[in-house]
Amino acid sequence: MKFIPICFLISLLVLFNTKPLQGAEPEPVVDKQGNPLQPGESYYVFPLWADNGGITLGHTRNKTCPLDVIRNPDAIGSPVTFSASGLDYIPTLTDLTIEIPILGTPCNEPKIWKLSKVGSGFWFVSTGGVAGDLVSKFKIERLAGEHAYEIYSFKFCPSVPGVLCAPIGTFEDADGTKVMAVGDGIEDPYYVRFQKVSTFVQKKNQDLSSM
Known part of the structure; x- marks a missing residue:
């Protein structure tokens, strides 16, 4: 019988005692400076092609409450906060609570x-949610590719079997308001980047012509 080195046996024990069910931690969402998004911090959500024209809240439909989440190409947008249960950073592809705490x-x-x-097979991203409720669970997904x-x-x-799973794009309503929406006719996701409010310096005479 061949002698098996004790170091080899120890290596096998370490290998087979690894807990395979504990997957790697989710990838963090990062801002434009490459820093992970932090729960409770405020961020602007800018369109991919500009440093302005971010997400905010507005009246749509019958111009009554609740407010809906819209894009405003003529303004900087409103600070947005994120939270993820049990984590001290904001991860991708994980149920999140998202808030635009306008007073x-x-x-x-x-x-x-x-x-x-809003209609059959069509939903707006609105306000009035409750943290933890099924209809208030959103995810952030990174665009594939190294660049x-x-x-x-x-x-x-939501991380619940059998529930709607769809990208959030934009819908232009009758008066031209661009509303964040899910459903029929909303096929392409709305791509964004994140900028921490405390580090953002708005450029003078910022050009909005590209929006």
């Missing part, structure tokens, strides 16, 4: 995102 609006509902049905490290999109795709 002093005519609508008193919470500014947490939720999916709000797309800081480019992301939003999805409504």
Whole structure:
């Protein structure tokens, strides 16, 4: 019988005692400077092609409450916050609570995102959500490719079997407002980058012509 070195046996024990069910931690979402997004911090959500024209809240549909999540190409946008249960950073492809904590609006509902049905097979990203509710679970997905490290999109795709899973794009309503939406006719995701509010310096006479 051949002698098996004790170091080899120890290596096998280490190998087979590894816990395979504990997968790697989710990849962090990073801002334009390459820093992981932090829970509770405020970020601008800019379109891929500009440093302005970000996401904010506005009246759509019948111009009543609740407010919906829109794109405003004529303004910087509103700070957005994120939280992920049990994590001290914001990961990709993980259920998130997303909020645009604007104060002093005519609508008193919470500014947490939720999916709000507008018609058959069509939903707006709206407000009035509750952290942990199924309709308030959103994900951030990174664009594939080595040159797309800081480019992301939003999805409504709760980690629950049999629930709607679809990219969030934009829908232009009758008065030209671009509303974040999911459903029929919304095929392409809306690609964005994140900028920490405390590190952003707006350029003077910023050109909005590309939007």
